[in-house]
Amino acid sequence: MGELRYPEVIEEVKSIIWPKPLKLFTAGPVACFPEVLEAMKFQQFSHRSAEYRELHKDTTLRLAEFLEARKATVLLIPASGTGFMEASIRNAITPGGKVLVTIIGAFGKRYREVVETNGRKAVVLEKKPGEPVLPEELDDALKKNPDVEAVTITYNETSTGVLNPLRELAKVAKEHEKLVFVDAVSAMGAADIKVDEWGLDLVFASSQKAFGVPPGLAMAAVSEEVFERAKKIPDRGWYFDLLRLRKYLEQQWSTPSTPPIPQIIGLNVVLRIIEKMGGKEKWLQMYSERAEKIRKGVLDLGLELFATPGYYSPTITVVKTPPGIKGVEVYEAMRKRGFEIAKGYGPVKEYTFRIGHMGYITDEDIKELFDNLREVIEELKKKA
Amino acid sequence: MGELRYPEVIEEVKSIIWPKPLKLFTAGPVACFPEVLEAMKFQQFSHRSAEYRELHKDTTLRLAEFLEARKATVLLIPASGTGFMEASIRNAITPGGKVLVTIIGAFGKRYREVVETNGRKAVVLEKKPGEPVLPEELDDALKKNPDVEAVTITYNETSTGVLNPLRELAKVAKEHEKLVFVDAVSAMGAADIKVDEWGLDLVFASSQKAFGVPPGLAMAAVSEEVFERAKKIPDRGWYFDLLRLRKYLEQQWSTPSTPPIPQIIGLNVVLRIIEKMGGKEKWLQMYSERAEKIRKGVLDLGLELFATPGYYSPTITVVKTPPGIKGVEVYEAMRKRGFEIAKGYGPVKEYTFRIGHMGYITDEDIKELFDNLREVIEELKKKA
Numbered sequence: 001m002g003e004l005r006y007p008e009v010i011e012e013v014k015s016i017i018w019p020k021p022l023k024l025f026t027a028g029p030v031a032c033f034p035e036v037l038e039a040m041k042f043q044q045f046s047h048r049s050a051e052y053r054e055l056h057k058d059t060t061l062r063l064a065e066f067l068e069a070r071k072a073t074v075l076l077i078p079a080s081g082t083g084f085m086e087a088s089i090r091n092a093i094t095p096g097g098k099v100l101v102t103i104i105g106a107f108g109k110r111y112r113e114v115v116e117t118n119g120r121k122a123v124v125l126e127k128k129p130g131e132p133v134l135p136e137e138l139d140d141a142l143k144k145n146p147d148v149e150a151v152t153i154t155y156n157e158t159s160t161g162v163l164n165p166l167r168e169l170a171k172v173a174k175e176h177e178k179l180v181f182v183d184a185v186s187a188m189g190a191a192d193i194k195v196d197e198w199g200l201d202l203v204f205a206s207s208q209k210a211f212g213v214p215p216g217l218a219m220a221a222v223s224e225e226v227f228e229r230a231k232k233i234p235d236r237g238w239y240f241d242l243l244r245l246r247k248y249l250e251q252q253w254s255t256p257s258t259p260p261i262p263q264i265i266g267l268n269v270v271l272r273i274i275e276k277m278g279g280k281e282k283w284l285q286m287y288s289e290r291a292e293k294i295r296k297g298v299l300d301l302g303l304e305l306f307a308t309p310g311y312y313s314p315t316i317t318v319v320k321t322p323p324g325i326k327g328v329e330v331y332e333a334m335r336k337r338g339f340e341i342a343k344g345y346g347p348v349k350e351y352t353f354r355i356g357h358m359g360y361i362t363d364e365d366i367k368e369l370f371d372n373l374r375e376v377i378e379e380l381k382k383k384a
Numbered sequence: 385m386g387e388l389r390y391p392e393v394i395e396e397v398k399s400i401i402w403p404k405p406l407k408l409f410t411a412g413p414v415a416c417f418p419e420v421l422e423a424m425k426f427q428q429f430s431h432r433s434a435e436y437r438e439l440h441k442d443t444t445l446r447l448a449e450f451l452e453a454r455k456a457t458v459l460l461i462p463a464s465g466t467g468f469m470e471a472s473i474r475n476a477i478t479p480g481g482k483v484l485v486t487i488i489g490a491f492g493k494r495y496r497e498v499v500e501t502n503g504r505k506a507v508v509l510e511k512k513p514g515e516p517v518l519p520e521e522l523d524d525a526l527k528k529n530p531d532v533e534a535v536t537i538t539y540n541e542t543s544t545g546v547l548n549p550l551r552e553l554a555k556v557a558k559e560h561e562k563l564v565f566v567d568a569v570s571a572m573g574a575a576d577i578k579v580d581e582w583g584l585d586l587v588f589a590s591s592q593k594a595f596g597v598p599p600g601l602a603m604a605a606v607s608e609e610v611f612e613r614a615k616k617i618p619d620r621g622w623y624f625d626l627l628r629l630r631k632y633l634e635q636q637w638s639t640p641s642t643p644p645i646p647q648i649i650g651l652n653v654v655l656r657i658i659e660k661m662g663g664k665e666k667w668l669q670m671y672s673e674r675a676e677k678i679r680k681g682v683l684d685l686g687l688e689l690f691a692t693p694g695y696y697s698p699t700i701t702v703v704k705t706p707p708g709i710k711g712v713e714v715y716e717a718m719r720k721r722g723f724e725i726a727k728g729y730g731p732v733k734e735y736t737f738r739i740g741h742m743g744y745i746t747d748e749d750i751k752e753l754f755d756n757l758r759e760v761i762e763e764l765k766k767k768a
Contacts, residue, residue: 002418002744009656010423013649016442017426017435029428029645034386039394040424040646042401044413044598046724051401058400078464078600079623080641086623110622119619208642214428216462216600216644235503238494239463239470240623257464258592260600261413262424262646265397272393340430360386 020338023365027158027316027342028186029208029215030359035273036213036266044261052261053253059264060249062271066280067188067203069195069221075245076267078260079218081185084204085114087220087240088181091230092202093120093149100125100141100148100178102133104164105157106346107183115152123148129160129348130318132311135168142176150179150201156187159345161307161318161354163191167198174199179225185209188219190287190314190358195221202226207263210287210315211270212359217263222246287314287357290366294357297370301377306352316342317355322377324384327353333376339369404722407749411542411700411726412570413592413599414743419657420597420650428645436645437637443648444633446655450664451572451587453579453605459629460651462644463602465569468588469498471604471624472565475614476586477504477533484509484525484532484562486517488548489541490730491567499536507532513544513732514702516695519552526560534563534585540571543729545691545702545738547575551582558583563609569593572603574671574698574742579605586610591647594671594699595654596743601647606630671698671741674750678741681754685761690736700726701739706761708768711737717760723753 004010024031032040045051056076064074077083093099096119101112103126115122125141127133138151151173155166166182173180182203184193189210195203201223208215222242230236230243238244239257248256274283291314298305298319306318321327327344330353334341344352355369388394408415416424429435440460448458461467477483480503485496487510499506509525511517522535535557539550550566557564566587568577573594579587585607592599606626614620614627622628623641632640658667675698682689682703690702705711711728714737718725728736739753 002746004418004422006419006657006660009419009653009660012656013423013439013652014426016438016652017429017649019435022429024427024429026430029430029642032428034388035390035393037425037427038388039397041421042398043408043421044416044592045401045406045408046410046413046726047599048727049724051403054400055397078462079467080462080643082641083462083623086621090621114622117620117622117625206642208428214644214646215431215642216647236501237470237474237621238498238501239467241501257466258413258590258599259464260598260644260647262598263600263644265401268397268400269393272396273390276390276393340433342430343432362386 022338022340023369025339025341025355025357025369027354027356028358030212030356031361032214032266033212033270033273033360036269039265039269040214040262042265047254047258047261055264055268057253059268059271062268063219064221066271066274067193067195067221068197072195072221072223073246073249074219074221075249076217076219076259076264077245077255078216078258080215081204081206081218082110083218083240084202084220085111085183086118087242088202089115089118089120090236090240091233091242092179092226094233095119095235096121098123098145098148100145100151102138102151102153103127104132104154104162105129105159107157107159108154111152111183130162130306131308132162132164133169135165135172138169138172142172142178148178150181152181152183155182155184156191156313156315158186158316160348161313161316162311163187163313170198170200186315190284192284207267210358211267213263213266213270216260217267290357290361291317293366294355297366301370301374303377306348315356315358317357318352319355321351321353322381325380326350329380330376333380334372337372337376339372406722406724407753409723409725409739409741409745409753411738411740412742414596414740415745416598416650417596417654417657417744420653423649423653424598424646426649431638431642431645439648439652441637443652443655446652447603448605450655450658451577451579451605452581456579456605456607457630457633458603458605459633460601460603460643460648461629461639462600462642464599465588465590465602466494467602467624468586468604469495469567470502471626472586473499473502473504474620474624475617475626476563476610478617479503479619480505482507482529482532484529484535486522486535486537487511488516488538488546489513489543491541491543492538495536495567514546514690515692516546516548517553519549519556522553522556526556526562532562534565536565536567539566539568540575540697540699542570542700544732545697545700546695547571547697554582554584570699574668576668591651594742595651597647597650597654600644601651674741674745675701677750678739681750685754685758687761690732699740699742701741702736703739705735705737706765709764710734713764714760717764718756721756721760723756
């Protein structure tokens, strides 16, 4: 690999990014699996080489299997997940056309911004923070707005810790013959997704969440109907043009512009780990058990969960702070003890904090987290 | 960092991407510096943390210094370089407005596509493959097309190995009071760029070229005038909205959506190496000497260079094949010997091959390259 002529440089950068060890319970980027990090240091190579095509093909097919996307096309692109929000609107919605944007927190609001900044109109169905969208509410909104072309759904809202009932919502949208766009950024890899069976038209995520890979890669499954609509939509742009992306995939198992190779390697590593662990169900079960353990730990401390019961997120738990204690105080105190949890986010920022449970987290880490959180809450209560 | 539970997975992936060792003389992604690869395996962390802000700030300021961008704003985003092509058009050109696109090869053609797929009009100044755009030609084109809002210039055309006289071209464009957009993807880091002094309005590149970092990160320097124009342009979208990107930079030294942290770490490492080597001039001199050595090697084999003399690229050398020999034959024969050069690209594909000289390449590698290339050419001549 070549000798290190300037090893001191690596230490200098380390002193910036890891001045002290922290156990990560973040909302993402999350701690990556050790195998992923080990594979991140492979030497790079041309994305037009035979080796790259094989890597891209293998990763795409493994992800398609995980998402149960046999009819839909799986795309891997150099972007954050939000890139596919923009792609969904520019490729499949008529300029000036309407989209029903369901909002249960900060990321639904982002989808609204993406719709509006791309010259389309948003019709909004917004719930109170902590609540999911219910199928009958969606049905009602679609009856009142029969002219929308698509429905957007945040599968897992990272800001409130709520998992929407995606399967049921998609069913309603399909009964109204609407396209279904799903922001699954903090859900994919931890909450089940069956692309074809559930009728999802574009469901996207990022590498740095439940797959435990560094950020820089966005992935999506895209239905045939979206590609058909795209053919009639003008000014789709170049970078997120889904037809161009599909063409390169079909012709050479690659991307129009250079892909983030290390992250694709990382995703490939994780998809292989999932296979070794016994497949998708076992993997999702790991996430489900971990989430349950985190929620139990919170309740055992006498704290309350923010999300509506029955709609708890499998990837992030939002906790109400006791009276007189601010979320950021908990965050800061835990950081001093070597734990990076996540601050509250959006309108509920002040009186919540968040515990992310994606990526590489051991049972020992969780035990230590709660041992420390117990003491922190007690200390802050005394001061409050 | 945690134990490796599935070490075999890393070997499986390695067998796909590195079935045998290859010395890289690619057009990019190129071989990364060993220090960069070593730093790629750092554990990830939140892009909203204090540590990330410090990393982003330090990297941005170092790159701004390297580009001599004191007035312009340096942005780092999760995308390939082409993302900034799209950003330049959507943010600074009136919908339906005209852009003078200068084309000297495949990447100028891409800029034209980006202009047109984003609902703007391209006026084209196209040169024959191998030729640069000359200042008087640009002046003439601008006199004939006074209504264009901007000029696009490919600084280094990877498909033909030509370096455009950027400084002189920008001077002409500024005399006509046009915005100057520069695709510096395969130039930045090897050919000099003085953003403010040369009057460049948006100059962009990617991590995987002359900086020798893995792909997944795009960087640009953007002038105040572009931001001012953006305020009046509708439908800029969300993902590449330069005003949103600047806002996040100013408010928190971060990005609106999650950045590709490993590549930003990698760029930081390289910018520190440049500093240790004695600064920008020494670094550019390394590239210039390496390019000269490659060209001399080609000429010593009795082969001809494709680019017009005086406009040779400092990052990639395009070589004409002898009569009867195809470029792809040279590529394949070199690959069998453990060297990954680049195939010809675009209209000159058939009778050229390319030697990239970016990233981590030693003098020993170059010597071996030519020892093998000599034998390959002799063998192919016998067969031809």
